[in-house]
Amino acid sequence: MQGNRRRDTTPELAVRRLVHRAGLRYRVDTRPIPTLNRRADLVFSRARVAVFIDGCFWHGCPAHGSIPRTNSAYWHPRIQGNVARDADTVARLQAGGWTVVRIWEHEDPVVAAGKILAVVLAAQRPQEGHAPP
Numbered sequence: 311m312q313g314n315r316r317r318d319t320t321p322e323l324a325v326r327r328l329v330h331r332a333g334l335r336y337r338v339d340t341r342p343i344p345t346l347n348r349r350a351d352l353v354f355s356r357a358r359v360a361v362f363i364d365g366c367f368w369h370g371c372p373a374h375g376s377i378p379r380t381n382s383a384y385w386h387p388r389i390q391g392n393v394a395r396d397a398d399t400v401a402r403l404q405a406g407g408w409t410v411v412r413i414w415e416h417e418d419p420v421v422a423a424g425k426i427l428a429v430v431l432a433a434q435r436p437q438e439g440h441a442p443p
Contacts, residue, residue: 321415322351322363328423334430336361343406348399352426357433360403361411361426368392371414409433 317339329336329352337353342360350360366374370393377386400410411429413422 316349317351319363319365319415321365321413321417321419324419325361325363325413325422325426326352328419329426332423332427334427342403342408346399346402346406348395348402354430354433357409357430358407359409359411359426359430359433361413362396362399363413363415363422364396365415369396369414371416373414374416 339349339351340353342350342353351363352361370389377389403410409429411426
């Protein structure tokens with residue numbers, strides 16, 4: 311498991327290139343809420359948007375995730391624990407006023423980047439009835 315990267319994975323780099331090319335700037339592999347020990351792949355601090363690019367195996371993708379036949383007694387609780395932690399992370403970030411975007415590694419990077427752009431740009435727009443700062 312040492313060979314599994316925490317950041318700069320191929321799907322993450324592809325999405326980051328497209329989002330950066332579109333003109334958005336972000337932090338990489340950082341905690342959206344400093345007191346919460348969870349790291350997002352891309353963090354848009356001003357817009358309060360956290361993006362997670364999840365691997366199908368490690369995060370239990372409903373379309374592509376699978377439990378290995380060898381040592382399944384170990385892997386099943388391990389992957390289910392990751393899924394539960396992901397849900398807890400989303401709940402905690404949303405409670406803290408953040409918008410969470412989850413992308414699967416098998417998603418087309420262009421579509422994923424478009425989804426991120428839409429969410430970040432919507433979060434940056436001034437709300438109706440409020441004057442811009």
